[in-house]
Amino acid sequence: MLTPQQILDHVDTGELWPGGSAGFADLPFAYQTALAVRALRVARGEIPRGYKIGFTNRSIWPRYNVYAPIWGTIWNTTVIECKGAGTVSLSRVCQPRIEPEAVFGFRSAPPEDAGLDDIFEALDWVAPGFEIVQSHMPDWTFVAPQTVADGGLHARLLVGQRVPIADLASDAARLDRVLAGARVRLHRNGGLVEEGVGANVLDGPMRALSHFIAELRSCPGAVGLVAGDVVTTGTWTDAWPVQAGERWVARFDSVLPALEVGFE
Secondary structure: OHHHHHHHHHHHHHHHOHHHHHOOOOOHHHHHHHHHHHHHHHHHOEEEEEEEEEEEEEEEEHHHHOOOOOEEEEOOEEEEOOOOOEEEOOOOOOEEEEEEEEEEEEEOOOOOOOHHHHHHHHEEEEEEEEEEEOOOOOOHHHOHHHHHHHHEEEEEEEEEOOEEEHHHOOOOOHHHHHHOEEEEEEEEEEEEEEEEEEHOOOHHHHHHHHHHHHHHHOOOOOOOOOOOOOOOOOOOOEEEEOOOOEEEEEEEEOOOOOOOEEEO
């Protein structure tokens, strides 16, 4: 089984795990390992920017043999912001795939026992996002604890144009409905790849946030949300392989603006 330092050193290379596996069969231990890797990254100067939630899309659980959401930290070194079109380097990213998501920004920390109303009051903005996920396991074959120890599969996050929460809804119930009912069309090099809907992520991005906040609170040693944090809430479609030279576009309906990314 790899140590936290070995995991970090190897993630930096962008290569598959040596021997094809990092070990890990116990989910609580995998989260403690991920927190130890987080501490190492902070110690070397990286700054946590918030969190990603993974495997919130129940429709893809059987494809990846993971049957519950996971979460991991995102970083100042992995988050890229743009106004609607951006570029992402795939250098040292292992088996990259793309996921169109809804990304939230927090203006304050939600209370520990936060319900949807509390979460709504803590939010500042929502934006379209592309999370570029990776796996250091061959052929994306793993069990859930391995994905957690692997940094939640997070590699990069492109955040598009921010939309103030107040522009979308005046209360939590309305925001919940609007985002759950929103749709996206995912294009690669001009061709339609897949369509998705916000309800795919645990019945809606607000529901995914609520689930995550409860899970974060229950994890020993986890760092709670603070003002300025960013949370991306899971893919509305399957995760699709990407490579340098491709251009991908997520065209949301009227709720969120479009987002375009070019890979190099």
